Amino acid sequence: MRTLVHITDIHFGKLTAGAMEKMEARIAEIAPDICTVGGDFTMRSRPREWIGARALIERLPGVVLAVPGNHDLPYVNLWERFRHPYRRFKRYIHENPEPTYMDDEIAVMGINTARPWVPHYTWKEGAISDAQAAAAGRFFRQAGANRFKIVFAHHPFLPPPDRPRTYLVRNAAAALSVFEDAGVDMILGGHLHLAYSGDIASFHTHIRRPMTCIQGPTVTSSRLRDREPNGFFHLCIESGRAEVTTWQWSGSDFMKAGARP
Numbered sequence: 001m002r003t004l005v006h007i008t009d010i011h012f013g014k015l016t017a018g019a020m021e022k023m024e025a026r027i028a029e030i031a032p033d034i035c036t037v038g039g040d041f042t043m044r045s046r047p048r049e050w051i052g053a054r055a056l057i058e059r060l061p062g063v064v065l066a067v068p069g070n071h072d073l074p075y076v077n078l079w080e081r082f083r084h085p086y087r088r089f090k091r092y093i094h095e096n097p098e099p100t101y102m103d104d105e106i107a108v109m110g111i112n113t114a115r116p117w118v119p120h121y122t123w124k125e126g127a128i129s130d131a132q133a134a135a136a137g138r139f140f141r142q143a144g145a146n147r148f149k150i151v152f153a154h155h156p157f158l159p160p161p162d163r164p165r166t167y168l169v170r171n172a173a174a175a176l177s178v179f180e181d182a183g184v185d186m187i188l189g190g191h192l193h194l195a196y197s198g199d200i201a202s203f204h205t206h207i208r209r210p211m212t213c214i215q216g217p218t219v220t221s222s223r224l225r226d227r228e229p230n231g232f233f234h235l236c237i238e239s240g241r242a243e244v245t246t247w248q249w250s251g252s253d254f255m256k257a258g259a260r261p
């Protein structure tokens with residue numbers, strides 16, 4: 001059995017009071033084998049926000065894998081944003097913005113969907129290139145048939161059920177076909193600060209393989225959307241199946257969804 005915690009949209013610089021300490025306490029109890037962090041470590045990519053992010057990365061248990069979010073790119077310095085968009089992430093978090101992990105039960109790959117610019121009225125949305133999708137395909141094919149295969153990224157591959165026009169990862173449809181061929185089982189995301197899950201095929205009707213998409217809310221930021229509370233989830237993966245447990249902020253602690261404070 002493997003245990004994986006997924007947190008996303010931490011947003012140092014705009015934290016919910018008390019949430020960081022409680023998140024760390026609950027994750028320490030879960031004692032995951034792997035922590036995946038889905039980007040948006042910072043609000044404005046300021047040095048003091050990155051220092052907080054670095055310290056957190058060092059405190060998290062297990063193998064820590066992370067990808068950048070749109071908020072992690074330089075915000076004020078446009079020269080750096082376009083010339084070295086991931087330099088700050090690489091300096092403070094880890095050198096590879098597309099980390100992988102594989103053991104005898106699971107294979108995990110982070111995809112960097114953050115971009116300096118996308119053709120949208122804001123620059124906050126994300127994309128996956130054909131080359132990135134192909135690299136993921138190669139990685140997951142190496143993993144063979146028996147490992148549970150997880151992609152995680154900052155931007156969503158599936159819209160919320162009530163918002164089908166949500167801007168998704170650019171080139172998602174083509175990338176999902178590659179994921180399908182390579183046997184991907186699950187996709188973890190963030191960015192929208194909304195919690196929902198569903199089968200990829202419920203929206204992308206060209207996909208036949210069941211691939212579950214789980215979108216996390218912001219784990220610690222007071223930058224809430226639609227009053228969606230802070231939260232995160234953990235997976236227990238065994239024999240090719242994943243059981244998902246959701247944790248929600250009650251105002252004073254993270255509780256398993258459905259539990260009462």
Ligand SMILES: [Fe+2]
Nearest residue numbers: 009040191193
């Ligand atoms: Fe965010």
Ligand SMILES: [Fe+2]
Nearest residue numbers: 040069070191
């Ligand atoms: Fe984001």
